Amino acid sequence: MKSVSLTGVKFSIFLTLLILSISTLAQKKAVVDYTPPKQYGPKALQEDFLIFRKTLETTYPSLYRYADSVTINTYLDKQFGLLNRPMDETEFYKLIALSCARLNDEHLIAKLSPDYFKNQFFNKVKIFPFTFKIINRRFYIVKSASNPSPIKPGSELISINGRSMEEILTRLLPAIPADGYIQTFKIRHLEDYSTTQEENLFDIIYPLFVEEATSFRLEYIPVDEPTGKQTVVVAGLTRDEYRKFYTERRVLEKPLTFTYLKEDVAYLKISSFLGWHRRAFKQNFDSLYQVVFNELKVKNTPHLILDLRNNEGGDGTGEKLIAYLLQKPYRHFDYLEKKYIGLPPVSTYLESGNQLYVADSMVYKTATGSYRPKPEYYRRWTPLLLEQQPKANHFNGQLTVLANGASGSMAAVVCSFLKSNQRAVFVGEETGGAMEGPTARSFTKLTLPNTHISIGVPLTKTVNAVTYTKGRGVIPDYWIEPTIDDLLHGVDTELNFALKLINQK
Numbered sequence: 003m004k005s006v007s008l009t010g011v012k013f014s015i016f017l018t019l020l021i022l023s024i025s026t027l028a029q030k031k032a033v034v035d036y037t038p039p040k041q042y043g044p045k046a047l048q049e050d051f052l053i054f055r056k057t058l059e060t061t062y063p064s065l066y067r068y069a070d071s072v073t074i075n076t077y078l079d080k081q082f083g084l085l086n087r088p089m090d091e092t093e094f095y096k097l098i099a100l101s102c103a104r105l106n107d108e109h110l111i112a113k114l115s116p117d118y119f120k121n122q123f124f125n126k127v128k129i130f131p132f133t134f135k136i137i138n139r140r141f142y143i144v145k146s147a148s149n150p151s152p153i154k155p156g157s158e159l160i161s162i163n164g165r166s167m168e169e170i171l172t173r174l175l176p177a178i179p180a181d182g183y184i185q186t187f188k189i190r191h192l193e194d195y196s197t198t199q200e201e202n203l204f205d206i207i208y209p210l211f212v213e214e215a216t217s218f219r220l221e222y223i224p225v226d227e228p229t230g231k232q233t234v235v236v237a238g239l240t241r242d243e244y245r246k247f248y249t250e251r252r253v254l255e256k257p258l259t260f261t262y263l264k265e266d267v268a269y270l271k272i273s274s275f276l277g278w279h280r281r282a283f284k285q286n287f288d289s290l291y292q293v294v295f296n297e298l299k300v301k302n303t304p305h306l307i308l309d310l311r312n313n314e315g316g317d318g319t320g321e322k323l324i325a326y327l328l329q330k331p332y333r334h335f336d337y338l339e340k341k342y343i344g345l346p347p348v349s350t351y352l353e354s355g356n357q358l359y360v361a362d363s364m365v366y367k368t369a370t371g372s373y374r375p376k377p378e379y380y381r382r383w384t385p386l387l388l389e390q391q392p393k394a395n396h397f398n399g400q401l402t403v404l405a406n407g408a409s410g411s412m413a414a415v416v417c418s419f420l421k422s423n424q425r426a427v428f429v430g431e432e433t434g435g436a437m438e439g440p441t442a443r444s445f446t447k448l449t450l451p452n453t454h455i456s457i458g459v460p461l462t463k464t465v466n467a468v469t470y471t472k473g474r475g476v477i478p479d480y481w482i483e484p485t486i487d488d489l490l491h492g493v494d495t496e497l498n499f500a501l502k503l504i505n506q507k
Contacts, residue, residue, distance in 0.1 A: 039090035042453060046311060047085040047094055050450035054098060054457065055082070056449050057348045058105075063341040063372060063463040064441040068106040068182055068473050077104055082136055085355060091118055091453050092210060096177070098455055099210075103179045106473065107460070108187060108410060108435065109442050110179055115454035122302065127209040128216045128238020133202070133251060136189050141167045142486040143222070152234050156225035156490050163219050173211050180434065181414075183474025186407025187434030195408040196314045197255040198274045202248070225486075256283050260294050262268060263445040265308070267504060268298060269497075271309040272323070275316025275412045287319040295326045295395045305504050306397055309404045311430060311496070315411025321386060324419045325393045327401060332423065333467035334386035335439075339372040340365065340462060346446075353447040358461070367386065372463070384443075400499045400507070401426040406474065410434035415466065419477040422468035428478040429500045437470035439463075 004054040055078055058065050066074055081097050091114060099112045131147040146152070152303060153159075159167055180187040192204040209215070216343065219235045257279045259271045273279075281288060308327070321334065343362040349355030364382070365373040378385035403408040403426045405417050414435025421437065443462040450456070480503070484495035 003051075019322065025232055038091065040243065041088045041090055042094065043088050045450040047089055048082065049456070050094070050452045051082055051085060051097070053348060053351055054101070054448065055449060056348075057283070057351070057459060058408050059231055061341055061346040061348055061352070061446075061461065062110070062441075062459055063461065065105065067441070067463070069104075077101070091115060091270055091455065092122075092378070095455055096210060096411055096454055098450075098457065099177050102457065104176055106180065106182050107441050108179050108181045109445070109458065109460040111458045112455060115456070117180040117454065121351070123209075124244075127214045128240060129205050129244040129247075130162075130208060130218060131186075131236055131239050131243075131247070133194055134204075135193060135484075135486060137483055137486060138170065139171060139189075142489075144489070145251055147239055147243060148236075151300065152236055153220065154225050154448075156486050158223040158225075159220060159271045160231060161221040163213065163215060165468075167174070170208075170212055174204070174207055177207055177211050181410075181436035181440060181475070182438070184407070184432060184436065184473070184475050186432045186475070187410060188407075190312075190407040190434065194251060194271050196274070196312045197253065198276055198279050198314060199252065205244070207246075216310055254282065258287065258290055259479060260290075262303075263501065266303065267305040267307065267501065268303050269307045269309065270294060271358060272313055272413075273312055275318075275320040276314075277317055280319075280449055287322070287481050291323065291326055292395070295393065295397060298397050298399070299395045302399075302413060303397075304399045305402070306399055307402045307404065307497070307500055307504075308415060308426070310409045311404050311406045312408040312415045313410075313413035314408060314412055315435070317412065318410035320416050323416055325390060325395050327416075327420060328392050328423055328425060329390065329396060329398060330423075332390050332392075332419070333388075334419075335384070336467040337374050337466045338383065338387065338462055338464055339368070339374055342373060343373055348448070351451065352459070353449070355446065358446060387500060400504070402504065403428050404430050404500060405433050406430045406497050407432060411440055415439065417471065418466055418468050421476045422466075422470070427480075427503070428476055429480045429482055429503070430478050430496050432477055433475035436473060436475055437468055439466040 054319050073320070078101060079103055084097060095112065096112050102110045102112050132143050133145040133146050134141045143153050143155055143157045143159060145155070161167065162170060174192065175185070175188045178191055179213040190396070194202055215238060217235060217237050219233065222232050223231055232400045255273050257272065261269050263269045340360050343360045343365060345359055346352060346355065349358060352358065352433055360373065364379045365375055367373055375383045401420065403415070403420060405415060405428060409417060414433040417428070417433050418437040421428065441460040441463045443464060446459050446461060448457045448459050480499065482496050482499050
């Protein structure tokens with residue numbers, strides 16, 4: 003079995019297609035005529051849904067990971083029962099997206115067809131012209147597409163077009179896929195959550211799950227007049243305006259930075275474990291890890307702060323980092339599982355479906371009907387199934403980790419091993435990935451034949467050899483969120499707390 007190590011590589015929900023369509027159409031001066039959305043009959047919708055469901059049942063290995071079969075099957079039956087009338091693509095997409103999110107897996111992601119963004123999206127809606135920070139479920143304006151801004155940064159947003167922000171959260175959160183029962187991941191993904199992000203979910207799913215608006219009546223509490231509410235009506239952003247706004251606010255940082263905050267406190271920030279990100283900055287993590295941890299060893303540095311906030315994951319460079327931070331031999335995976343042997347029964351509908359073969363000679367069948375690699379093939383599947391040794395120059399000092407809800411996938415895996423081995427003090431909020439481990443490492447894409455909606459399907463269930471609470475991420479020892487005032491003034495609340503903690507000790 004050839005397994006591609008892609009832990010944490012997320013299928014972009016929307017924006018890759020969105021940016022491509024923007025780039026192409028922005029060059030055309032001619033106005034694109036609006037194309038009414040195509041209606042699909044019940045037969046076509048039911049056919050697509052049954053293919054989607056068969057993929058879940060025969061190919062996706064974590065269908066019942068966070069809920070029992072009765073609960074999940076009842077839910078899917080109910081969704082199928084709604085397909086008794088014609089629907090356009092967005093109506094059907096909402097059923098598929100909510101079904102994916104119901105399975106509690108951050109890597110199982112549905113996206114609309116290319117045609118939707120090419121011919122529908124910007125002809126029907128205008129985009130919200132602000133970004134915000136969510137603190138304790140309250141929304142604070144951070145950036146505006148207009149200069150000067152009609153609302154000052156730091157003002158609290160109370161409602162949009164008559165709907166309270168709590169009502170909007172209630173509509174949006176169930177549509178966002180996240181591991182287990184973790185809510186911080188969903189909240190952070192409504193913001194600009196990462197330097198490597200490919201989308202801001204609020205921008206894209208608000209029109210789908212709340213309303214298709216062209217303007218926004220905003221009720222807010224001004225930052226400089228906290229005792230009174232004000233109202234303003236603002237226009238939404240066109241395609242070109244949104245492209246400009248998004249490009250300006252998305253700043254790509256170095257994947258890895260290392261410095262000393264004090265003589266005895268080193269600071270290592272890793273903003274992603276993504277290969278394309280490293281290549282963009284010509285960084286080689288293998289050599290950088292050697293340099294960093296050799297220096298820590300030579301200087302006998304007593305304190306290291308590892309910053310994994312807003313790190314959405316990536317590849318095996320995260321797994322390699324663990325060996326520099328743990329002090330004793332450890333097992334990485336408890337086990338790996340596949341759902342099928344041979345080719346997936348739905349391979350006709352899967353991207354590279356004829357290349358997803360799993361040899362039955364290399365696996366054994368479990369009591370639950372899944373397939374795990376035989377011990378003699380561990381190394382061939384991945385050496386991480388075998389005992390791992392710490393690096394000779396591993397860090398022996400006191401470790402503090404900064405993490406938040408946007409610390410997903412591979413970043414959460416790193417946090418899980420440090421937490422389970424009681425190797426670090428955690429500051430921030432619950433990580434975005436479950437400690438148990440993600441369903442990831444190898445992926446395919448399912449494209450439904452009628453609506454052309456696609457679903458990124460992870461193919462390998464991983465279970466880390468750690469102690470965990472089902473469905474939860476790493477819970478910090480000190481739950482610290484930035485205040486809006488600190489955020490606007492560039493004050494790093496979590497880092498300052500970590501430094502204060504080190505000083506006290």
